Amino acid sequence: MMNISAEEKDIEISQPPSDTVSELSFSPQADYLAASSWDNSVRIWEVQSNGTSIGKAMYSHQGPALCCSWSTDGTKLVSGGTDKAGRLFDLNAGKDTQVAAHDAPIRCVRFVEAPGSASPILVTGSWDKTIKYWDLRSQAPIGTVTLPERCYAMDAIHPLLVVATADKKVLVFDLNNPTTIFKTMTSPLKHQTRSISCFRTKDGFALGSIEGRVGIQYLQDTEPKKSFSYKAHREKENFFPTNSVCFNPVFGSLLTAGSDGNMITWDKDAKSRLKSFPSANIPITSTCFNKTGNILAYSVGYDWSKGLQGSNQTEKRTIFLHSVKEAEVKTKSS
Incomplete structure (x- = not known):
């Protein structure tokens, strides 16, 4: 629990990125905060009970990092960037590897559950007008869906996945049938x-x-x-x-x-x-809340x-x- 009196101001994170943050993401398991940034970096901090933060890890894309998201078990962080690459950081191993690729910048990333798979599935949304599903055990995507326009925003809570694109389109997916568009709306x-x-x-x-x-x-x-x-x-x-x-x-x-x-x-x-x-x-x-909803991070x-x-x-x-x-x-x- 973060113990800050009402009179105290919000606490600035230690060693913030040198450029604007594109996305914040709290681990669903612990008070670990990740941030992707326009300075090409992805950083992870551990937030202490008194509100102070300790830098835990950092890795880089070859261009601005546009998004980041945690796996359900909190052991992996994935990010996407203008280098058209999706990168995975393994907290236990302490290193990052490329796990996804598109023909244009990757704007959105989310881990999702997939029917019949014990391994978490990664979804990447890109300005190349596709979303791709990846099983981290193989190098090729296990599914690709063509979108009407570039992917601008995406979120998922099983079994719901929603993707917003340019031209004001919103696509809804049922993750029990992940490669079929369930509903398209304006x-x-x-x-x-x-x-x-x-x-x-x-x-x-x-x-x-x-x-x-x-x-x-x-x-x-x-x-x-x-x-x-x-x-x-x-x-x-x-x-x-x-x-x-x-x-x-x-x-x-x-x-x-x-x-x-x-x-x-x-x-x-x-x-x-x-x-x-x-x-x-x-x-x-x-912005994002931690898992217990009592800490709000904002960039x-x-x-x-x-x-x-x-x-x-x-x-x-x-x-x-x-x-x-x-x-x-x-x-x-x-």
Whole structure:
């Protein structure tokens, strides 16, 4: 349990990457935090009970690392990058190896369970308009699915896998039949998808877009207007990309974070805002909760949403750890 008093500020991680973080991922087994970064590196820290962090490992891609994700047992971390390679770091062996390849940058990676396989299966989503399934014991993909467009965001909770692509398409997969597209839909949001996260209940997903809106989408919309969308990271005429959406693993509340530097928790079932955190005043690029939901990690840094002219080289690029209070994430139903 992270013990930080209410008066204390969020704690900065030790030895952060030298450039903006593309994705954060907490191990499902222990308080190990991983981060992929635009400085080509993938780093792992162990977060202590007092909120301090110890660097445990680091390895590199041959270009910016765009994504990272842990295996269910917490012994392996996988990452993808602009070098078109998927790399696997084995925590026990302390080394990384290439385990996947695409014809364009790998934007998304997730470990999934596969029917009839004792070995974890890796899914990689790429700008080459495919997702590929990999059994880590063989060098060739065991399955490839052609997407309508480039893969921009992806999440999975067995048996649900959702992939968001360019041109506002969202593809739903049933992992019991992983190479067949179960459902194709158009995003309920008007602009490009930026982030996606499956409901803990596995019956839908939340997605964020570049115009600061969030969509709550149920797979089986039996009740009228059960799915809805709303403004999350907008201020009058200004809108900011919703860079990250993630659910608290204990209470199921939704956390959204954007280019406006704001993080907000929401009760999607009550359609209400729970907590607005103090602004970081720098774009927040990624967020994630640890397995017990009491530590929130978030990365800040330039996200290129305003192009080259908006880049400020003096702007901070780092990761913070926030000690989560129950009131910040507890929903009415929980």
